[in-house]
Amino acid sequence: MSKNKLPDELLRFIDEWKDKRGNLIMVLHQVQEHFGYIPREVAFEVADLLNVPVAKIYGVITFYHLFKLTKPGRNRIAVCMGTACYLKGGEDIILELERLLGVGINTVTPDGEFSMEAVRCIGCCGLAPVMTINGEVYGNVKKAELTKILKKVKGGK
Amino acid sequence: MKFTRDTLKTHRDSLRVVKARTTVLVGMGTCGIAAGAKAAFQTLEKAIADKGLQDVVLKRTGCLGLCFAEPTVEVKNANGTSTVYGNVDAAFAERIVTEHLATGTPLTENVYEQPAADLFDEDAAPLKQMRIALRNCAIINPEMIDEYIARDGYAALEKALFEMTPDEVVKEVTDSGLRGRGGAGFPTGRKWMFTKNTPADQKYIVCNADEGDPGAYMDRSVLEGDPHSVLEAMAVAGYTVGANQGFIYIRAEYPLAIDRLNLAIKQAKECGLLGEKILGTDFSFDIELRLGAGAFVCGEETALLASIEGNRGMPVPRPPFPAVKGLWGKPTVINNVETYATIPMILLKGSKWFNSIGTATSKGTKVFAVTGKIKNSGLIEVPMGITLREIIYNICGGIASGKKFKAAQTGGPSGGCITAAFLDTPIDYESLQSIGSMMGSGGMIIMDEDDCMVDVTKFYLEFTVDESCGKCAPCRIGGRTCYNILDRISKGKGQPDDLQKLKDIGHAMRKASLCGLGQTAPNPFMSTMKYFEEEYRAHIEDKKCPAGKCKDLLTYTIDEAKCVGCTACARRCPVSCISGQVKKLHVIDQSKCIKCGQCYEACKFDAVKKG
Numbered sequence: 001m002s003k004n005k006l007p008d009e010l011l012r013f014i015d016e017w018k019d020k021r022g023n024l025i026m027v028l029h030q031v032q033e034h035f036g037y038i039p040r041e042v043a044f045e046v047a048d049l050l051n052v053p054v055a056k057i058y059g060v061i062t063f064y065h066l067f068k069l070t071k072p073g074r075n076r077i078a079v080c081m082g083t084a085c086y087l088k089g090g091e092d093i094i095l096e097l098e099r100l101l102g103v104g105i106n107t108v109t110p111d112g113e114f115s116m117e118a119v120r121c122i123g124c125c126g127l128a129p130v131m132t133i134n135g136e137v138y139g140n141v142k143k144a145e146l147t148k149i150l151k152k153v154k155g156g157k
Numbered sequence: 158m159k160f161t162r163d164t165l166k167t168h169r170d171s172l173r174v175v176k177a178r179t180t181v182l183v184g185m186g187t188c189g190i191a192a193g194a195k196a197a198f199q200t201l202e203k204a205i206a207d208k209g210l211q212d213v214v215l216k217r218t219g220c221l222g223l224c225f226a227e228p229t230v231e232v233k234n235a236n237g238t239s240t241v242y243g244n245v246d247a248a249f250a251e252r253i254v255t256e257h258l259a260t261g262t263p264l265t266e267n268v269y270e271q272p273a274a275d276l277f278d279e280d281a282a283p284l285k286q287m288r289i290a291l292r293n294c295a296i297i298n299p300e301m302i303d304e305y306i307a308r309d310g311y312a313a314l315e316k317a318l319f320e321m322t323p324d325e326v327v328k329e330v331t332d333s334g335l336r337g338r339g340g341a342g343f344p345t346g347r348k349w350m351f352t353k354n355t356p357a358d359q360k361y362i363v364c365n366a367d368e369g370d371p372g373a374y375m376d377r378s379v380l381e382g383d384p385h386s387v388l389e390a391m392a393v394a395g396y397t398v399g400a401n402q403g404f405i406y407i408r409a410e411y412p413l414a415i416d417r418l419n420l421a422i423k424q425a426k427e428c429g430l431l432g433e434k435i436l437g438t439d440f441s442f443d444i445e446l447r448l449g450a451g452a453f454v455c456g457e458e459t460a461l462l463a464s465i466e467g468n469r470g471m472p473v474p475r476p477p478f479p480a481v482k483g484l485w486g487k488p489t490v491i492n493n494v495e496t497y498a499t500i501p502m503i504l505l506k507g508s509k510w511f512n513s514i515g516t517a518t519s520k521g522t523k524v525f526a527v528t529g530k531i532k533n534s535g536l537i538e539v540p541m542g543i544t545l546r547e548i549i550y551n552i553c554g555g556i557a558s559g560k561k562f563k564a565a566q567t568g569g570p571s572g573g574c575i576t577a578a579f580l581d582t583p584i585d586y587e588s589l590q591s592i593g594s595m596m597g598s599g600g601m602i603i604m605d606e607d608d609c610m611v612d613v614t615k616f617y618l619e620f621t622v623d624e625s626c627g628k629c630a631p632c633r634i635g636g637r638t639c640y641n642i643l644d645r646i647s648k649g650k651g652q653p654d655d656l657q658k659l660k661d662i663g664h665a666m667r668k669a670s671l672c673g674l675g676q677t678a679p680n681p682f683m684s685t686m687k688y689f690e691e692e693y694r695a696h697i698e699d700k701k702c703p704a705g706k707c708k709d710l711l712t713y714t715i716d717e718a719k720c721v722g723c724t725a726c727a728r729r730c731p732v733s734c735i736s737g738q739v740k741k742l743h744v745i746d747q748s749k750c751i752k753c754g755q756c757y758e759a760c761k762f763d764a765v766k767k768g
Contacts, residue, residue, distance in 0.1 A: 021466065021467070021485065022447065022465050022466045022467035023467060024467035024468075025447070025448065025450055025464065025467055026447065026448060028450070029409060029448055029450065059469055060467070060468065060469055063452065063469040063470065063626075064449075064450030064451050064452050064470075065450070065451035065452060066409055066410075066449075066450040066451035067450055081371075082371035082372055083371045083372040083528075083529070083566070083569070083600070083602050083613075083616070083617075084371075084372050084528035084529050084534075084602060086371075086616055087529050087530065087602065087604065087608060087613070088529075095753075099731070119410070119451075120369065120371060120410070120451060120453070121369075121370070121371035121372060121373075121374075122187075122410055123187065123188075123368065123373075123374030123377045123410070123411065124187055124188040124191055124224075124374070125224070125372055125374060125526060125528035125534065126188055126224020126225055126227065126528060126534045126535055126536075127188055127191055127192060127224065127227070128528065128534075130191070135412070136191075137187065137188075137190070137191030138191070139188070139191045139192055
């Protein structure tokens with residue numbers, strides 16, 4: 001991928017942050033927001049633009065849970081596994097989703113429609129168990145509602 | 158416009174001259190919105206317009222703390238009284254307008270108790286809680302700087318800049334007895350003094366908003382409900398120690414808090430309350446955000462600094478402490494969100510006032526996120542020294558299921574359990590430590606008889622093992638080994654000497670780990686083994702889980718006397734291991750059962766037994 005293949009918006013961001021110390025994580029966030037993950041060729045591109053070794057970039061990506069190296073599904077489900085959600089059945093929600101989607105955790109459905117992961121506490125403990133789909137929070141989730149929710153999300157696309 | 162000291166005062170006075178009006182406040186933090194606050198807000202907006210109600214102000218605000226009753230709406234009547242409504246859906250929002258607002262008579266349904274008196278209302282009678290860090294949450298619109306200014310916002314910064322020397326600020330904060338609210342409880346004033354007294358060409362102020370403890374969300378609520386209070390305190394810290402740059406390190410998982418902080422920083426700069434020459438003085442101070450990326454260890458201060466520097470968030474040994482040698486090797490003050498949010502009030506009301514609240518060693522108030530098996534889960538702010546019994550039974554309505562209280566877990570993955578025997582122990586930093594738990598950041602998870610201590614401990618250890626950065630062996634290897642032991646105990650494969658092994662490894666981890674994560678990772682099992690040894694023994698010796706939580710130790714059977722042969726269980730069983738015909742007794746084939754519990758849930762006749 002040549003330099004001008006990176007979207008302008010991203011190039012502008014990198015340009016703005018280029019000379020700030022400690023910019024790498026902020027730039028990677030922006031890359032991930034754009035692509036949904038951090039594609040290998042973009043990581044090389046960023047290394048070039050920021051003048052840091054690729055090894056350092058991968059060191060950072062693999063250290064932090066939030067950075068992804070593979071493309072997520074069109075709809076991203078994140079089930080909270082904070083303590084309150086765990087006590088109120090967060091694990092059962094994951095098992096049921098695995099059953100409904102037919103794929104395990106941290107994988108994408110074959111049609112690319114959904115991906116599902118367990119995440120750290122999202123701070124809505126009062127509504128436990130909680131999950132988010134594409135950033136929208138669903139509280140007091142019940143196993144029986146999941147089919148309906150998935151259908152609605154899929155239909156909304 | 159950029160304020161000077163005089164124009165800020167005039168502006169504040171002008172904001173206070175408002176005629177008595179009815180104000181409707183909708184709690185719109187992340188959890189409020191998740192529960193449907195947007196729909197409630199839109200309905201209120203439309204209904205107020207449709208009815209043509211004059212002099213009614215509708216406001217978005219932060220969290221009232223009544224998470225169990227979200228979305229919440231508070232109506233402040235022009236005459237000074239107020240009503241808090243919970244569980245407000247669109248239909249109820251409509252009724253608030255057509256009945257309460259139109260007639261002036263409050264509704265009687267969905268009414269909840271006001272949690273705390275307004276800190277600025279000196280005539281108000283004290284209520285069960287006392288909100289200092291949360292003083293503006295659910296009162297002001299966090300997206301409007303004027304609302305913060307009207308409630309003495311930036312008055313503490315003004316006081317520090319014009320009336321106090323840096324030494325006087327340090328003294329005031331030290332005398333107040335304020336200790337870090339992030340968990341360890343280090344005296345804030347002393348931290349500031351170290352940085353102030355270290356000569357350097359550049360110093361930094363950092364706010365730790367990497368609230369990673371599962372079950373704690375007070376920092377999110379402060380940032381979403383009152384972001385300026387943190388900005389103001391950081392500027393005060395900058396003036397005190399001689400720093401002109403601040404960073405807020407915030408979890409990327411808190412998008413709403415990030416948006417509100419960015420907006421608040423922009424507004425403060427426009428008003429000359431951040432940026433160059435604040436309030437016309439020679440003091441300049443800027444704040445930038447840096448996002449975390451999902452690493453719990455980054456809540457540890459040296460790891461957090463490594464992360465701001467753009468590196469893998471791995472801790473380094475202390476000393477030197479960040480106060481002397483921190484960000485990019487420069488002296489750095491690091492405090493957490495709740496600590497900063499408290500500081501403006503200490504400067505305005507004085508250290509004596511703050512010092513008079515709390516216990517001998519722990520002053521002021523603490524915010525707790527009370528969750529788990531509690532009836533009224535939510536965010537509470539209470540004076541230090543309150544007992545767990547008061548929190549659970551007086552403020553939070555008792556155990557949700559009506560079952561017996563088993564334990565409260567505080568301090569998250571680094572903390573321990575408080576059992577029923579200690580319900581009346583006053584809560585402060587020292588007393589919690591003496592009973593094997595810790596204050597932590599304020600997460601408080603309530604557990605009842607259905608929760609298994611081995612299971613919960615395993616959950617916490619899985620968390621710390623996953624979050625260990627791997628730099629030091631005691632944490633990396635010790636944590637994993639302990640997790641494996643707990644895992645086999647929970648599966649009925651525990652060895653007789655497992656408890657001793659856990660104790661030995663835990664002891665080594667406490668002594669030898671590099672940072673707080675590894676040093677405190679054994680706390681959950683050290684504490685539960687002490688108070689619930691019998692429960693551990695039941696798993697190891699009798700291969701039983703008394704709480705019925707550890708799946709591998711459960712057997713599901715069907716009660717002959719109760720089974721009516723409805724086939725509901727057989728139809729739900731994912732592995733088809735239940736045999737039986739319509740109106741005949743059903744039987745579970747134990748050799749095939751995967752113990753998923755679906756039959757137990759499916760049975761309407763209470764015939765499936767778990768044990």
